[in-house]
Amino acid sequence: MIDLLVGGMYGDEGKGKIASYMSLQDKPRYALRTGSVNAGHTIVYEGKKLGLRIVPAAFLNRSTKILLPPGCLIRLDVLFKEMEETGIRDRLGIDANTAVITEKEVEEEKQNAFLSKEVGSTVQGVGAAESKRILRKLALAKDYKELKDYICNVPLLVTEAMEKGEYAIAEGSQGHLLSLYHGHYPYVTSRNTSSSGILSEIGISPKHVGEITLVFKAFTTRVGGGPLEGELSEQEAEKLGYVEFGTVTGRRRRAAPLDLDMGREICRVNGATQIAITKLDYIFKDAHKKRRYSELSKEAQRWVENVEHRMKARVAFIGTGEEVFDIIDMRKEK
Numbered sequence: 001m002i003d004l005l006v007g008g009m010y011g012d013e014g015k016g017k018i019a020s021y022m023s024l025q026d027k028p029r030y031a032l033r034t035g036s037v038n039a040g041h042t043i044v045y046e047g048k049k050l051g052l053r054i055v056p057a058a059f060l061n062r063s064t065k066i067l068l069p070p071g072c073l074i075r076l077d078v079l080f081k082e083m084e085e086t087g088i089r090d091r092l093g094i095d096a097n098t099a100v101i102t103e104k105e106v107e108e109e110k111q112n113a114f115l116s117k118e119v120g121s122t123v124q125g126v127g128a129a130e131s132k133r134i135l136r137k138l139a140l141a142k143d144y145k146e147l148k149d150y151i152c153n154v155p156l157l158v159t160e161a162m163e164k165g166e167y168a169i170a171e172g173s174q175g176h177l178l179s180l181y182h183g184h185y186p187y188v189t190s191r192n193t194s195s196s197g198i199l200s201e202i203g204i205s206p207k208h209v210g211e212i213t214l215v216f217k218a219f220t221t222r223v224g225g226g227p228l229e230g231e232l233s234e235q236e237a238e239k240l241g242y243v244e245f246g247t248v249t250g251r252r253r254r255a256a257p258l259d260l261d262m263g264r265e266i267c268r269v270n271g272a273t274q275i276a277i278t279k280l281d282y283i284f285k286d287a288h289k290k291r292r293y294s295e296l297s298k299e300a301q302r303w304v305e306n307v308e309h310r311m312k313a314r315v316a317f318i319g320t321g322e323e324v325f326d327i328i329d330m331r332k333e334k
């Protein structure tokens, strides 16, 4: 069985934190990460903060093998740096067909004013590399001798594990509303970020999917251009404490309250079997670092129940702080 983690809105919901918690708790055989270097997953574990752009956050479990699937795009400098930081050299596999972004694609995107100014792209070369791959002009992982020790067949390895009844986690990146196909085009990223996109990037059958967890933050943020329903002014956002800065770009994120009707629709089309809500402690300060549902104030509990009711989705995880274990695991509460 493979569990999917999908960003509910515009990304930065805290998928990294949920993935790292699940890896320590549920001990997957494999952890996979789709997407590319334009999305940063931040994890805070044992007092250390780590921003990851390629390695899945679920690497935290030392017995978990790390796989980079054919549909993801890597950059060699970022990969080798993160391999060093995470110590996963001996448990890493990269599919032969994984795409490799070079400095050239980054430069090309920098020159593209529509992308960098209007769309508000992070200009990491992902779209340029992806378009070259479509034109069959991009070198893939199998073409780089530096990667030869890691090359494997990811769809086959995962399928074999599924056939043996093993467990895996796949992390999506960004969120449903930034999907190339399902977001507000052209204010989107260069890939399909929904649950179906995660599967096609890995290249395995939908029949192996277990839980589909849509991750929502207690409020919504967005970087770059494009519509944001219910957008707050900077002052209003500050008053409510909805202030965040991007991991990759350092830009201040635009903010809005969580739109529950939109959330319900997104859960339906992604086939959510459960949801995670992160940063409850931003809305209810007294929720900070709580690990049991009963320790939340009545007001916070009512807020969570309302989300569950309106989104018509079971809440499996509630984030209450930055650290991996600052979480209420509702699967254990029942």
Ligand code: GTP
Binding pocket: 007, 010, 011, 012, 013, 014, 015, 016, 017, 039, 040, 041, 042, 043, 044, 172, 173, 174, 175, 247, 277, 278, 279, 280, 281, 282, 318, 319, 320, 321, 322, 323
């Ligand atoms: P993308 O792939 O870019 O969408 O990344 P992401 O969804 O993993 O989110 P990102 O890592 O960009 O941002 C999450 C940040 O919020 C990290 O610094 C986390 O430590 C922090 N965080 C996650 N959950 C919680 C929470 O429940 N409360 C608090 N206070 N911080 C949290």
Ligand code: MG
Binding pocket: 011, 012, 013, 039, 040, 041, 042, 247
């Ligand atoms: Mg992020």
